[in-house]
Amino acid sequence: MSGQSVAGQTSAALDAFVERAAARSTVLAGTGIPTRRVEAWRYTPLRSITEIVWKEAAPLDAASAKNLLDKIAYPANGHLFIFGNGREVTSLSSLPENVLRTDAEAVDPLEDRFSAVLNGALGRDGLSIRVPKNVDAGLLTLATLHQGSAISTHLRHRIVLEEGASLTLFDANVGEGEYLSNPRFDIILAEGARLRHVKHQSEAENAAHLAIINVEVQGNAEYDSFTLNGGGAVARHEVVTTLAAPHALVHVNGVQVVNGTRLNDLTSMIHHAAPDCNSRQTVKTVLSDTAQGVFQGKILVDRVAQKTDGYQMNQALLLSEKAQINSKPELEIYADDVKCSHGATVGALDDEQLFYLRSRGVPEAEARDILVTAFLTDALELVADEALRELLLKGLFS
Amino acid sequence: MPAVTETREAVEKLAKSSYEWGFETDIEMDIAPKGLNEDTVRLISERKREPAWMLEWRLKAFRSWLEMKEPDWAKLKHPPIDYQDAHYFAQPKKKPGPKSLDEVDPELLRTYAKLGIPLHEQALLAGVEPAEGERLPVAVDAVFDSVSVATTFRKTLEEAGVIFCPISDAIREHPDLVKQYLGSVVPVADNFFAALNSAVFTDGSFVYVPKGVRCPMELSTYFRINARNTGQFERTLIIVEERASVSYLEGCTAPQRDENQLHAAVVELIAMDDASIKYSTVQNWYPGDDEGRGGIYNFVTKRGICRGARSKISWTQVETGSAITWKYPSCVLAGEGSIGEFYSVAVTNNHQQADTGTKMIHLAPNTRSTIIAKTISAGHSDSTYRGLVRMQPKARNARNFTQCDSLLIGDQCGAHTVPYIESRNMTARVEHEATTSKISEDQLFYCRSRGLSQEDAVGLIVNGFCREVLKELPMEFAVEAQKLLQISLEGSVG
Numbered sequence: 001m002s003g004q005s006v007a008g009q010t011s012a013a014l015d016a017f018v019e020r021a022a023a024r025s026t027v028l029a030g031t032g033i034p035t036r037r038v039e040a041w042r043y044t045p046l047r048s049i050t051e052i053v054w055k056e057a058a059p060l061d062a063a064s065a066k067n068l069l070d071k072i073a074y075p076a077n078g079h080l081f082i083f084g085n086g087r088e089v090t091s092l093s094s095l096p097e098n099v100l101r102t103d104a105e106a107v108d109p110l111e112d113r114f115s116a117v118l119n120g121a122l123g124r125d126g127l128s129i130r131v132p133k134n135v136d137a138g139l140l141t142l143a144t145l146h147q148g149s150a151i152s153t154h155l156r157h158r159i160v161l162e163e164g165a166s167l168t169l170f171d172a173n174v175g176e177g178e179y180l181s182n183p184r185f186d187i188i189l190a191e192g193a194r195l196r197h198v199k200h201q202s203e204a205e206n207a208a209h210l211a212i213i214n215v216e217v218q219g220n221a222e223y224d225s226f227t228l229n230g231g232g233a234v235a236r237h238e239v240v241t242t243l244a245a246p247h248a249l250v251h252v253n254g255v256q257v258v259n260g261t262r263l264n265d266l267t268s269m270i271h272h273a274a275p276d277c278n279s280r281q282t283v284k285t286v287l288s289d290t291a292q293g294v295f296q297g298k299i300l301v302d303r304v305a306q307k308t309d310g311y312q313m314n315q316a317l318l319l320s321e322k323a324q325i326n327s328k329p330e331l332e333i334y335a336d337d338v339k340c341s342h343g344a345t346v347g348a349l350d351d352e353q354l355f356y357l358r359s360r361g362v363p364e365a366e367a368r369d370i371l372v373t374a375f376l377t378d379a380l381e382l383v384a385d386e387a388l389r390e391l392l393l394k395g396l397f398s
Numbered sequence: 399m400p401a402v403t404e405t406r407e408a409v410e411k412l413a414k415s416s417y418e419w420g421f422e423t424d425i426e427m428d429i430a431p432k433g434l435n436e437d438t439v440r441l442i443s444e445r446k447r448e449p450a451w452m453l454e455w456r457l458k459a460f461r462s463w464l465e466m467k468e469p470d471w472a473k474l475k476h477p478p479i480d481y482q483d484a485h486y487f488a489q490p491k492k493k494p495g496p497k498s499l500d501e502v503d504p505e506l507l508r509t510y511a512k513l514g515i516p517l518h519e520q521a522l523l524a525g526v527e528p529a530e531g532e533r534l535p536v537a538v539d540a541v542f543d544s545v546s547v548a549t550t551f552r553k554t555l556e557e558a559g560v561i562f563c564p565i566s567d568a569i570r571e572h573p574d575l576v577k578q579y580l581g582s583v584v585p586v587a588d589n590f591f592a593a594l595n596s597a598v599f600t601d602g603s604f605v606y607v608p609k610g611v612r613c614p615m616e617l618s619t620y621f622r623i624n625a626r627n628t629g630q631f632e633r634t635l636i637i638v639e640e641r642a643s644v645s646y647l648e649g650c651t652a653p654q655r656d657e658n659q660l661h662a663a664v665v666e667l668i669a670m671d672d673a674s675i676k677y678s679t680v681q682n683w684y685p686g687d688d689e690g691r692g693g694i695y696n697f698v699t700k701r702g703i704c705r706g707a708r709s710k711i712s713w714t715q716v717e718t719g720s721a722i723t724w725k726y727p728s729c730v731l732a733g734e735g736s737i738g739e740f741y742s743v744a745v746t747n748n749h750q751q752a753d754t755g756t757k758m759i760h761l762a763p764n765t766r767s768t769i770i771a772k773t774i775s776a777g778h779s780d781s782t783y784r785g786l787v788r789m790q791p792k793a794r795n796a797r798n799f800t801q802c803d804s805l806l807i808g809d810q811c812g813a814h815t816v817p818y819i820e821s822r823n824m825t826a827r828v829e830h831e832a833t834t835s836k837i838s839e840d841q842l843f844y845c846r847s848r849g850l851s852q853e854d855a856v857g858l859i860v861n862g863f864c865r866e867v868l869k870e871l872p873m874e875f876a877v878e879a880q881k882l883l884q885i886s887l888e889g890s891v892g
Contacts, residue, residue: 039471303809318824321791327819333834336806340834344819346789347827 057151060084078139086153126156146175161193209235219245258291265294287323430487459596462587568604667702669709690749693721704736728757746779755785789826
């Protein structure tokens with residue numbers, strides 16, 4: 001696939017989409033949709049997105065919403081909040097006690113990130129909540145559902161955890177048909193707050209998913225995230241997180257399971273803007289058929305961020321001759337008293353390990369399954385909540 | 399953090415000391431007028447008495463260059479370069495063909511002496527053969543500004559069948575080889591700086607090692623920028639035939655300058671079946687003053703192709719100089735079972751900026767590559783490792799191992815790692831690891847408690863940090879490299 005310029009594509013579809021978005025975004029009007037010449041989209045072509053005239057969708061009724069949601073495993077306990085085709089499905093939605101709904105607020109436009117720019121141009125609706133000081137709000141499942149053809153949604157969520165507050169968010173994404181889901185989360189974690197963000201991206205095979213998660217983590221607060229990126233024709237999970245005060249802790253972990261002709265992408269920027277913070281990242285990708293996997297993880301350490309401890313590991317397992325992985329782990333470091341490292345490996349299943357299992361009577365197919373499972377389970381162990389880990393495991397092997 | 403403070407002081411002191419090799423030689427020059435256009439290209443070609451095809455080649459490159467843009471993706475900042483504000487040709491005026499040492503400009507000989515080429519150049523220029531049993535010396539093709547003034551050892555090499563000469567001679571004397579290979583690894587329009595080089599290169603080395611010949615000595619080019627405002631556009635072409643091998647050394651020092659000087663070299667290496675090329679560089683161009691003014695801008699395209707099965711190309715570099723380094727020595731592994739290696743130490747200080755790394759392109763099965771990159775940043779400098787490992791669909795069972803380590807000295811510098819890993823073959827295996835840290839207090843304490851002075855301890859740790867790379871250098875260079883590291887970092891500690 002070549003990096004074709006947007007200017008070169010004059011389809012009415014593209015024009016219509018860009019115009020619709022560009023009318024409300026000067027940035028988008030100026031740059032259009034990024035081509036592969038744009039570094040951030042070097043490995044993830046958005047061409048398929050530009051070929052469709054995305055329309056606003058009609059809301060989903062409760063029954064269809066329920067049907068869609070049942071396609072994936074989600075927690076039976078806790079509260080459920082559902083967006084169907086970009087609108088709140090009120091009859092099925094509730095919030096935990098003590099969690100307050102707030103008005104949407106102005107956010108950092110993140111002008112250099114296309115997913116945010118697009119959301120900024122077309123965004124509407126979303127969930128804005130605040131968990132008050134020292135409240136443990138328990139578990140909230142946020143389901144983003146789509147059904148239809150050539151529809152796009154651009155939800156804007158805002159989650160604020162006040163001092164010492166905590167919340168576990170299960171972020172479920174599923175749908176049917178051909179759609180573009182482009183949600184944005186703005187997450188602010190005050191001193192000592194803790195958010196566990198577990199995401200299951202299981203979009204339809206013709207869907208596009210461009211999520212952008214913007215997180216500010218204050219002192220002693222913790223953003224512990226895990227994403228199972230496993231659906232969509234083109235799907236990017238993009239995290240921009242700032243460790244803003246000492247002793248903030250961030251985990252941006254994930255597993256990508258990519259098959260068919262799909263492309264899954266996990267892009268993250270972990271920005272250490274204060275001293276004494278820790279960040280941890282483990283991302284594993286398994287690729288089969290002619291699938292493509294992308295990992296772009298950057299750790300940026302400011303001059304003031306002394307005593308930073310940053311660790312990043314990304315591993316890819318190629319199960320087919322035609323699968324492809326593109327990985328770009330990046331360190332940008334301006335402080336001298338730091339400990340930062342990253343590691344990356346790419347390869348196939350280990351022949352010796354296969355041989356070991358086969359010599360003990362395990363059939364080849366089963367032996368392969370065992371090894372792939374072991375590879376992924378290793379990362380899934382990082383999901384602290386046991387029940388959610390089980391749910392993701394189910395999602396993985398269903 | 400006393401250690402860090404002291405090291406920083408040392409670094410600051412060093413910045414104030416003048417550039418050790420910043421002398422300038424006063425020799426009569428034949429300089430082309432400033433500016434770059436087709437006439438400049440024609441003039442260079444004419445002065446070099448080149449055949450018509452070469453002029454055409456240059457003009458093609460020049461025309462591509464006109465349509466290209468200077469790359470902006472590297473993590474480098476510099477004022478715009480005015481390509482019209484430089485001389486593109488400078489040639490020392492000399493009597494044709496010095497027959498003996500007496501005829502060589504004495505000023506030139508003094509320059510060699512100051513350069514401290516650690517060999518018997520003076521005598522060798524006079525034709526003195528090494529005594530029986532003496533270690534085989536290094537052949538030096540000394541490039542004085544843009545023209546190779548003297549080439550030593552030509553005869554010994556000729557007996558072995560090795561061609562080692564200025565590229566301008568090769569264009570005239572071995573046109574078939576040059577025509578076949580020049581631009582075959584780095585095409586004229588490969589990138590902005592390579593196109594510029596292709597249009598205006600004035601000299602460089604040509605090496606041809608025929609089948610089955612193990613080059614009897616290490617080949618070396620010492621070159622330096624000498625005349626004010628002359629860009630240095632070196633072109634090196636090394637061809638090693640089946641089962642042959644060569645080790646090539648490149649090192650440079652440059653005089654102190656007030657204006658930025660552009661340096662855009664191109665190096666092409668070609669290795670056939672079972673051939674082996676080892677290319678070592680110690681780069682110490684003038685880095686600029688402590689405000690970062692006046693250093694060399696070094697934009698280099700180095701690429702080797704392992705065409706033959708089981709061939710091997712190994713790049714080793716120690717980069718301590720230049721205000722700006724933009725350099726990615728690469729290997730295209732096209733022959734089955736071929737091997738690419740990249741060993742690098744990059745030291746930046748004051749306001750130096752380095753964006754350097756490598757590309758390993760695995761095209762064939764069972765190819766292997768190793769990348770060891772060590773980066774040391776001090777002062778206000780920024781240093782970036784930028785590398786690409788690509789496994790193409792046919793690269794069955796290919797292997798890569800990459801290790802990038804950065805050491806930060808002082809809190810005003812930056813160290814960055816930007817590796818790209820692309821794999822399209824499931825049986826290929828890529829491993830990458832990178833670390834960034836400062837000199838460990840524990841290591842310092844350990845050394846100090848055993849009676850080492852602070853500066854020795856820092857020196858020892860830095861040398862240890864770079865050991866994996868330094869041990870790859872030929873002996874002559876290893877000594878020089880260690881000295882350079884000391885000068886660059888801990889030379890005046892305490």
